[in-house]
Amino acid sequence: MINIIGAGLAGLSAAMELAEREIPCRLISLQPSERAQSVLAEGGINAALDTMNEHDSPAEHFNDTMRGGCFLADPNAVYGLTSSAPDIVRRLLSLGVPFGLNDKGIVLRNFGGQKKKRTAYSKSSTGKILMTALIDTVRRYESAGLVKRLPHHELIKLRIEKGVCQGAVLRDCYSGECQSLSGQVILALGGLNGLFPGRTTGTTQNTADAAAELFSQGVHFCDLEMLQYHPTTIPIPGKRCLITEAARGEGGRLWISRNGEKWYFMEEKYPELGNLMPRDVVAREMFFVRRQEDTQGEVMLDMTGLSDEIWAKRLSDLRDNIIAHTGLDPKRSPIEVHEGIHYFMGGIAVDEQHRTNISGLYAAGECCGQYHGANRLGGNSMLGAVYGGGVAARTAAEEYAPSDDTAFPAEAGELSAEARPEFNEQLAAILAEGLGIVRSGRKLEEALKKLGELEAVCLREENRSRLGLAMLRSAIARRESRGAHYREDFPETDESFRKMTLARCEGNDADISFQVIPERRTADAASDRN
Amino acid sequence: MLLQIEIERRMSPEHKPYTLTLKYETENKSETVAAMLQSINSNSRRQDAEGKSFEPVRWECSCLQKKCGACAMVINGRPMLACDAKLLEAAKRGRIAIGPLKKFPPVADLIVDRGPMLAALSEAKLWLTEQGLVKAENTDLAFEASRCLQCGCCLEVCPNFYAGGSFMGMAAAMPGSRLLLAAGETDKAALAAEYKKHVYGGCGKSLACRSICPAGIDIEALLVNSNAAAVWKRPWRKK
Ligand SMILES: Cc1cc2nc3c(=O)[nH]c(=O)nc-3n(C[C@H](O)[C@H](O)[C@H](O)COP(=O)(O)OP(=O)(O)OC[C@H]3O[C@@H](n4cnc5c(N)ncnc54)[C@H](O)[C@@H]3O)c2cc1C
Ligand code: SF4
Ligand code: SF4
Ligand code: FES
Numbered sequence: 001m002i003n004i005i006g007a008g009l010a011g012l013s014a015a016m017e018l019a020e021r022e023i024p025c026r027l028i029s030l031q032p033s034e035r036a037q038s039v040l041a042e043g044g045i046n047a048a049l050d051t052m053n054e055h056d057s058p059a060e061h062f063n064d065t066m067r068g069g070c071f072l073a074d075p076n077a078v079y080g081l082t083s084s085a086p087d088i089v090r091r092l093l094s095l096g097v098p099f100g101l102n103d104k105g106i107v108l109r110n111f112g113g114q115k116k117k118r119t120a121y122s123k124s125s126t127g128k129i130l131m132t133a134l135i136d137t138v139r140r141y142e143s144a145g146l147v148k149r150l151p152h153h154e155l156i157k158l159r160i161e162k163g164v165c166q167g168a169v170l171r172d173c174y175s176g177e178c179q180s181l182s183g184q185v186i187l188a189l190g191g192l193n194g195l196f197p198g199r200t201t202g203t204t205q206n207t208a209d210a211a212a213e214l215f216s217q218g219v220h221f222c223d224l225e226m227l228q229y230h231p232t233t234i235p236i237p238g239k240r241c242l243i244t245e246a247a248r249g250e251g252g253r254l255w256i257s258r259n260g261e262k263w264y265f266m267e268e269k270y271p272e273l274g275n276l277m278p279r280d281v282v283a284r285e286m287f288f289v290r291r292q293e294d295t296q297g298e299v300m301l302d303m304t305g306l307s308d309e310i311w312a313k314r315l316s317d318l319r320d321n322i323i324a325h326t327g328l329d330p331k332r333s334p335i336e337v338h339e340g341i342h343y344f345m346g347g348i349a350v351d352e353q354h355r356t357n358i359s360g361l362y363a364a365g366e367c368c369g370q371y372h373g374a375n376r377l378g379g380n381s382m383l384g385a386v387y388g389g390g391v392a393a394r395t396a397a398e399e400y401a402p403s404d405d406t407a408f409p410a411e412a413g414e415l416s417a418e419a420r421p422e423f424n425e426q427l428a429a430i431l432a433e434g435l436g437i438v439r440s441g442r443k444l445e446e447a448l449k450k451l452g453e454l455e456a457v458c459l460r461e462e463n464r465s466r467l468g469l470a471m472l473r474s475a476i477a478r479r480e481s482r483g484a485h486y487r488e489d490f491p492e493t494d495e496s497f498r499k500m501t502l503a504r505c506e507g508n509d510a511d512i513s514f515q516v517i518p519e520r521r522t523a524d525a526a527s528d529r530n
Numbered sequence: 531m532l533l534q535i536e537i538e539r540r541m542s543p544e545h546k547p548y549t550l551t552l553k554y555e556t557e558n559k560s561e562t563v564a565a566m567l568q569s570i571n572s573n574s575r576r577q578d579a580e581g582k583s584f585e586p587v588r589w590e591c592s593c594l595q596k597k598c599g600a601c602a603m604v605i606n607g608r609p610m611l612a613c614d615a616k617l618l619e620a621a622k623r624g625r626i627a628i629g630p631l632k633k634f635p636p637v638a639d640l641i642v643d644r645g646p647m648l649a650a651l652s653e654a655k656l657w658l659t660e661q662g663l664v665k666a667e668n669t670d671l672a673f674e675a676s677r678c679l680q681c682g683c684c685l686e687v688c689p690n691f692y693a694g695g696s697f698m699g700m701a702a703a704m705p706g707s708r709l710l711l712a713a714g715e716t717d718k719a720a721l722a723a724e725y726k727k728h729v730y731g732g733c734g735k736s737l738a739c740r741s742i743c744p745a746g747i748d749i750e751a752l753l754v755n756s757n758a759a760a761v762w763k764r765p766w767r768k769k
């Protein structure tokens with residue numbers, strides 16, 4: 001049996017692909033699929049379906065994705081992604097996803113960083129709606145015995161012998177008992193949110209403990225310095241809550257108080273696009289204006305000028321949400337906003353077929369570093385999760401060797417002790433300081449020094465420190481600015497750095513090297529021109 | 531305001547439940563039960579009302595914004611999402627009693643095993659076997675049905691539901707309704723038969739479940755439609 005760890009979009013997609021090939025799998029997750037971060041995705045999923053009379057094409061989707069990622073992504077992998085996207089989204093429609101329809105097919109909307117309408121959506125709950133359809137689909141394979149669910153199970157560690165992944169050790173979160181399973185492993189663990197508790201827009205479920213253990217076990221990670229910040233988030237208990245771009249799209253304005261007056265800095269600095277500049281630009285400007293000496297307080301998102309009609313028709317759920325979380329009515333008062341960590345472009349390093357550096361081990365979805373390079377386009381991560389899960393499963397299927405299905409009792413050993421909340425908070429504060437939206441060699445070195453002084457008292461804490469160290473070292477090594485990685489001391493993009501950072505665990509340290517990005521296959525490029 | 535929090539705890543399914551009482555100070559109107567649980571758990575010097583230390587309270591959460599259903603529990607007698615329940619609103623005369631859902635097997639503290647609710651969906655064969663398509667006029671209804679969190683709050687108040695029984699309640703009726711809206715002819719017949727058996731036949735239609743649903747799903751509209759399709763075989767009506 002193949003073991004899929006993680007049951008969000010990537011894990012479900014992998015399970016479907018294996019089941020269609022009649023290869024049995026276990027679908028293992030901390031909580032059931034209904035609770036995975038994927039259900040939080042709002043805006044939509046990208047595919048150049050060209051249903052909006054704009055002459056869109058997968059080739060343009062390819063170009064936008066590569067450009068958005070500042071040419072750090074593997075072009076051959078991206079080509080697979082963008083050319084498969086239309087079929088993937090049509091398939092989702094046939095699973096009963098209630099996308100809007102017009103006479104040409106699925107209705108698309110505009111979304112982050114793309115000039116053409118290319119994002120299929122279901123109101124502002126696209127992730128939830130896709131998950132519901134995939135969960136229903138996988139249920140059929142569960143009852144056929146092809147997919148065996150193990151919800152409430154945690155991946156403790158991999159069983160790696162002689163450089164080959166032989167299986168995994170899991171802990172049942174309900175009973176506390178551990179078991180050892182055999183077979184190839186597909187990782188679909190989601191993003192590294194757990195390294196930044198309270199500071200991301202995602203779930204508390206993705207603790208990053210497993211990723212940290214894997215790093216220590218020799219799994220290679222890439223582009224770890226590439227964190228995407230979303231400019232408009234509000235603090236809610238335990239996390240940051242995303243305020244959708246639609247708030248600005250419908251007329252919301254950003255200002256900060258300067259000498260007692262409202263300064264609409266985005267509109268002044270970028271007269272053309274104003275408040276609708278790309279996410280990273282807005283977030284960085286917010287940082288800079290806050291730091292200025294003549295400004296006071298936080299940046300405000302001002303939606304008080306929006307008409308009753310817009311509130312009623314298009315933003316009613318947003319208004320309810322903001323009132324529920326802050327007690328403030330955005331129709332009457334501006335809301336304090338701050339940038340928050342939203343997405344991890346980097347992660348477990350995989351090749352075009354989603355193989356990791358360890359044979360028998362694959363990774364897909366947000367936990368791996370594929371498709372998005374230095375910055376991901378809105379709507380591309382759900383696509384990457386569904387597509388990548390399928391590719392990883394296909395590769396695992398091609399390399400499939402039936403294994404013993406018995407589960408043996410096992411021990412979590414030193415990994416049974418959880419990291420202390422205080423430790424997690426201190427680590428997060430150090431990392432957030434070094435890996436903020438605007439970075440510098442000095443701040444990164446300071447963070448490194450503080451990390452060295454942070455005392456870890458158990459293995460999980462040691463692992464987490466090590467993965468955090470790898471993040472800092474990756475950001476230090478990239479002495480340029482590119483995409484989400486902005487360094488005040490190296491504000492320009494330097495073409496000699498058009499390479500992927502690769503992080504490897506070296507004893508207690510992290511070794512960083514630069515890997516060349518593969519060349520685009522000429523056959524693919526030629527087929528685009530036809 | 532100083533609140534008295536009473537949490538129903540148990541070590542494991544084999545252990546007896548007991549009550550943990552503690553004092554909790556808050557003035558913050560938007561502070562939720564989830565935030566309170568996070569805050570006491572992350573304080574390693576946590577103490578109960580008598581000054582005794584205690585182990586972290588076990589509970590489940592994931593999204594912290596009412597979108598995943600993980601944190602359903604009973605708060606002052608009402609099944610709710612802990613990340614939706616405001617402490618100061620939920621308090622009655624300064625007191626809040628928190629316990630696990632009661633219709634599912636207990637695991638530990640506030641965690642119950644909602645596996646039977648999900649297993650019921652398999653038993654009712656809730657899936658498509660052929661290509662589906664939601665017609666343009668039904669997208670709003672299918673959207674609404676797709677929003678079900680599988681949190682189990684509706685089942686907690688339903689007089690006719692018990693875990694493992696043949697009547698599966700709204701937590702099955704919602705996915706069932708979505709599939710009925712998407713299904714082709716063959717699937718529709720099979721789904722309709724299951725729907726009649728596991729939902730329509732056992733539901734007293736009192737709609738006690740409706741006002742409880744933390745996702746605010748328009749349960750009534752979906753029931754009207756699904757009943758019409760599954761039981762009366764009438765063509766789809768627009769809402
Ligand atoms: C608020 C918000 C809005 C978003 N909007 C969009 C959007 O509009 N468009 C878009 O394309 N993307 C969007 N994204 C991003 C997108 O939702 C995610 O990148 C994507 O869903 C990730 O899917 P996944 O399957 O990789 O991971 P997840 O859905 O995070 O699933 C991870 C799985 O791994 C399991 N897991 C984790 N650790 C362990 C462990 N140790 N042991 C066992 N299991 C484990 C979890 O239980 C879970 O099942 C948004 C994200 C957020 C937070
Ligand atoms: S209407 Fe009444 S019987 Fe039917 S599911 Fe709701 S609570 Fe249960
Ligand atoms: S219908 Fe509502 S209350 Fe019932 S499980 Fe679904 S979301 Fe929860
Ligand atoms: S934690 Fe997701 S609903 Fe409360």
